Amino acid sequence: MESLPHCETLLLEKNGPALHVTINRPDVRNAMSLQMVAELSTVFSQIESDLHIRAVVIRGAGGHFCAGGDIKDMAGARGQKAGDGEADPFYRLNRAFGQMIQQVNESSKVVIAVTEGAVMGGGFGLACVSDVAIAGATAKFGMPETTLGVIPAQIAPFVVERIGLTQARRLALLGLRIDAEEACRLGIVHQTAGSDGELREQIDRAIDRVRQCAPVATAETKALLHRVGHESMSGLLDSAAEKFAKAIRGDEGAEGTLAFMQKRPPAWAGEEH
Structure with a gap:
């Protein structure tokens, strides 16, 4: 396993197959x-090829997930001027965030968002690119950009992918704030927890399920899901059949089949695999 990068805005802890x-x-x-955007990007880049890390659990310190963009960075960008041939500082700031969100969205790891408070x-965009999202009782979700005179430029496409155009329109155009229960009904999060203990149990269960699934097969499945709707169905199914044949002939396919026949857990279900 590779050493984890030093971060000033993030705390990193490896626990079994999960990076917290x-x-x-x-x-x-x-x-x-x-x-923070740069550090998150570095972390996801560094762990991408590390098969010992199969899940990334993202949460916030102090009872909040993430309250949105940093006002100091906004003020700093306002004071800058674009040089000849350079992009507008606000463009660079906004686009860097979008690139990180896209990277998290396309990560081969199972991304688990634990959302509390703001x-x-x-932060809403980050939750919308997770594979599993759990909300604590205090969680409040929103796209307040239009109430501030700006637009949710980088997160809007991911919100539409998450909950569909009609619900994204209502949230974005009215600048609404919603609670955990409504977020669950809309599909922003998958489950809610009524207490800290229940939240911990749900996180542990999700990580345990990740442990049961083969890492390469999981990564290939996630990549396949992301291709749906972006290419022709027949071409996609042709490609998927090729990947299926490769998987079943590969080490994971052989081990999974053998483990099933021998009625034992597969090798990757062990603590350190």
Whole structure:
């Protein structure tokens, strides 16, 4: 396993097959700074080829997930001027965030978002690119950008992918804030927890399920799901059949079949695999 990068805005802890990433700027409700964006991107880049890490659990310190973009970075960008041939500082700031969100969305790892307190703007977008999202009782979700005179430029496409155009329109155009129960009904999160103990149990269950699934097969499945709707169905199914044949002939396919016949857990279900 590769060593984890040093981060100033994130706390990193490896536990079994999961990397726990805690956004650690509680004094500003974990607002997303450019440094945090860069550090999240570095973490996901570094773990991409590490088969020992199969899940990434993202949560916030101090009772909040992430309250959106950092006002100081916005003020700093306002004071900058684009040089000749350079992009507008606000464009660079916004686009860097979008690139990180896309990277998390397409990560081969199972991304588990544990949402509590403020889940706004960029934090809302981060929740919408998770594979499993769990909401604590205090979670409040929203896209407040239009109430601030700006637009949810980088997160809007991912919100539409998550909950569909009609619900995304209502949330974005009215700048609504919704609770955990409504977020679950809309499909922003998959489950809610009424207490800290229940939240921990749901996280543990999700990680245990990740452990039962073969890492390469899981990564290939996630990549396949992301291709749906972006290419012709017949071509997609041709490609998927090729990947299926490769998988079943590969090490994981052989081990999974043998384990099933021998009525034992597959090798990857062990603690350190």
